[in-house]
Amino acid sequence: MTQETFTPNPTELRLGEGHGIEEEADTNLFVKEFIDLSRKLEKTRNVLHNAGNIEVGITPNEIVLDAKMYRLLHFRPMVSRTAKTPILVVYALINKSYILDLQPDKSWIRNLLSQGFDIYLIDWKTPTQVDKYVSFDDYVNSYIDDCVEFVRTKSSIDKLTLHGYCMGATMSVVYTSLHQDKIRNLATIAPVFDAEKDVTVLANFSKHIDGEKIFNSVGNLPYEQLYACYSALKPFKQGVNKYFNLVENIDNEEFVQNFLRIEKWLYDTPPIAGETFRQWVVDIYQKNLLAANEMRIGNEVVDLSKIQIPLLNIVAEEDHLVSPQCSAPLNDAVSSLDKRLMRFHTGHVGLIASSYSQNNVLPKVGQWIKARSQ
Amino acid sequence: MVIEGEVNNDRIGSNNDRGGSEAPVQTSANSDPLFMREQISKVFNLWSEISRLPTVGPLYAYSQYSRSELTELVELGKTILQLQIHFSEYWLQINNTYVHALTKAAEKAPKKYDSKQDFEDYRKAVIDVFEDEFTALFDSQEFARSYSLVLSQQLDLFNHIQKLTEKSLRVLNLPTRAEVNEMVKDVHDLKKEVHDLTRKMEAIIRNDSRNIHA
Numbered sequence: 001m002t003q004e005t006f007t008p009n010p011t012e013l014r015l016g017e018g019h020g021i022e023e024e025a026d027t028n029l030f031v032k033e034f035i036d037l038s039r040k041l042e043k044t045r046n047v048l049h050n051a052g053n054i055e056v057g058i059t060p061n062e063i064v065l066d067a068k069m070y071r072l073l074h075f076r077p078m079v080s081r082t083a084k085t086p087i088l089v090v091y092a093l094i095n096k097s098y099i100l101d102l103q104p105d106k107s108w109i110r111n112l113l114s115q116g117f118d119i120y121l122i123d124w125k126t127p128t129q130v131d132k133y134v135s136f137d138d139y140v141n142s143y144i145d146d147c148v149e150f151v152r153t154k155s156s157i158d159k160l161t162l163h164g165y166c167m168g169a170t171m172s173v174v175y176t177s178l179h180q181d182k183i184r185n186l187a188t189i190a191p192v193f194d195a196e197k198d199v200t201v202l203a204n205f206s207k208h209i210d211g212e213k214i215f216n217s218v219g220n221l222p223y224e225q226l227y228a229c230y231s232a233l234k235p236f237k238q239g240v241n242k243y244f245n246l247v248e249n250i251d252n253e254e255f256v257q258n259f260l261r262i263e264k265w266l267y268d269t270p271p272i273a274g275e276t277f278r279q280w281v282v283d284i285y286q287k288n289l290l291a292a293n294e295m296r297i298g299n300e301v302v303d304l305s306k307i308q309i310p311l312l313n314i315v316a317e318e319d320h321l322v323s324p325q326c327s328a329p330l331n332d333a334v335s336s337l338d339k340r341l342m343r344f345h346t347g348h349v350g351l352i353a354s355s356y357s358q359n360n361v362l363p364k365v366g367q368w369i370k371a372r373s374q
Numbered sequence: 375m376v377i378e379g380e381v382n383n384d385r386i387g388s389n390n391d392r393g394g395s396e397a398p399v400q401t402s403a404n405s406d407p408l409f410m411r412e413q414i415s416k417v418f419n420l421w422s423e424i425s426r427l428p429t430v431g432p433l434y435a436y437s438q439y440s441r442s443e444l445t446e447l448v449e450l451g452k453t454i455l456q457l458q459i460h461f462s463e464y465w466l467q468i469n470n471t472y473v474h475a476l477t478k479a480a481e482k483a484p485k486k487y488d489s490k491q492d493f494e495d496y497r498k499a500v501i502d503v504f505e506d507e508f509t510a511l512f513d514s515q516e517f518a519r520s521y522s523l524v525l526s527q528q529l530d531l532f533n534h535i536q537k538l539t540e541k542s543l544r545v546l547n548l549p550t551r552a553e554v555n556e557m558v559k560d561v562h563d564l565k566k567e568v569h570d571l572t573r574k575m576e577a578i579i580r581n582d583s584r585n586i587h588a
Contacts, residue, residue: 129558130558199513208521209525210526235508235512236504237502241501
């Protein structure tokens with residue numbers, strides 16, 4: 001059938017003569033594959049329509065603080081003796097924090113718990129129009145500081161380990177520069193720091209959009225705008241190809257569940273508070289004030305050279321959201337003598353929620369923090 | 375009042391032109407077509423003056439109200455035109471990239487599709503080609519500028535519509551967006567102040583209790 005359709009050359013047709021049985025076998029195989037594809041498509045449709053409630057973030061935890069803009073979660077320790085210094089994880093303002101606890105075998109949080117750490121996580125709530133004036137100053141000097149104070153009081157310790165991811169890592173850096181006396185170690189994952197060196201599509205868009213106008217016109221950044229940006233990130237390899245892969249692997253229950261969890265997270269996007277987004281785009285991406293030590297938070301100017309505590313900076317070589325060239329210079333900006341840059345061959349999400357991260361990233365991160373947590 | 379005065383002056387002037395009496399006017403009108411033209415012109419001028427009368431008072435207010443709506447509508451029209459221009463440029467870039475990618479993908483098409491693997495390989499090749507082409511587009515400053523302009527014009531459009539709607543809904547006595555913003559800002563500042571005061575108070579209480587224990 002394939003020869004008839006695609007190779008009308010008479011010479012080639014003659015070459016096929018005498019192979020009737022093989023031709024028939026090929027045709028049968030083709031038909032079989034086609035039927036299988038139809039079955040898979042039908043099953044994919046059913047799976048997607050009946051996905052229902054997808055379970056994420058199932059590591060046992062307790063809400064110890066519940067404010068208008070955030071919840072502070074305390075995870076139940078998994079070992080009897082935990083490290084003396086607790087870890088406060090600061091998640092980003094983009095999508096939801098359960099990516100750090102997506103499923104048991106790919107949970108960043110669970111892995112650190114199993115390594116004997118006492119873990120707290122700031123779970124940011126969705127800002128409403130009333131929160132359009134909530135700024136970096138509020139996030140850093142009010143919300144993160146409230147959580148730090150809570151952990152210090154509850155654990156009866158002076159200092160804790162601050163551990164941020166992506167935008168949360170940037171906020172952790174800013175917080176540390178302003179309140180270093182409360183922090184023992186700073187561990188950042190893919191922080192946005194030297195935006196001028198960021199070569200991602202996201203950075204390209206951020207450097208051109210009118211942050212002031214968005215703030216003045218719509219207040220908070222609508223999630224639709226974030227979707228528009230996401231759709232430009234690896235649009236075919238991730239945007240289109242993942243659905244082909246889903247159909248192909250629809251009989252693999254583990255693959256399907258993983259796909260559904262990631263898909264749920266990808267499209268669980270809250271808006272970003274207007275003033276915070278304006279500062280993020282204008283001050284960090286367009287004016288690169290953070291790297292220049294000129295960013296103003298509240299009444300203070302953020303000077304990263306003041307940071308002297310141990311720093312662990314974790315970057316992904318294939319990060320298409322925050323390029324490693326943007327994160328790595330943080331190590332040069334601080335004055336810490338004990339500082340380390342870890343590079344891993346994975347992507348932005350793969351760095352925190354993958355088998356690779358469980359096997360390669362977390363053991364090293366845990367080891368580094370543990371050595372400085374006693 | 376001033377305008378009425380001016381109009382009256384004109385009227386006086388007209389009377390003077392006419393020599394202060396009715397009879398000669400009639401005579402002149404009958405005899406001189408130029409005179410008639412002058413009179414018509416004067417009437418038009420007078421109406422023009424009358425139409426400029428409401429610079430104060432309710433008539434003026436109403437005219438200003440409709441004038442600002444008209445200005446907003448004109449601006450809305452301009453923004454729609456601008457948006458169309460920038461949107462065309464934006465789509466042109468996407469379309470050109472799509473056509474370019476399609477041509478490249480066609481070049482990579484296998485001569486024969488003998489097995490499922492052939493389809494698979496071609497699918498991967500197409501995905502790679504499209505990925506490279508579109509990532510190059512999204513990475514370009516030209517596209518980022520286009521995207522930014524389209525977004526900016528959309529926001530302008532949104533603002534014009536919002537202003538027009540706000541004017542139309544004034545009858546409902548709702549607060550305007552600017553007024554709501556003012557309140558939201560005040561609430562935000564108050565919350566911050568309360569938060570900071572609470573923290574200071576807690577610190578004082580902590581210190582006091584330490585002193586008592588000491």
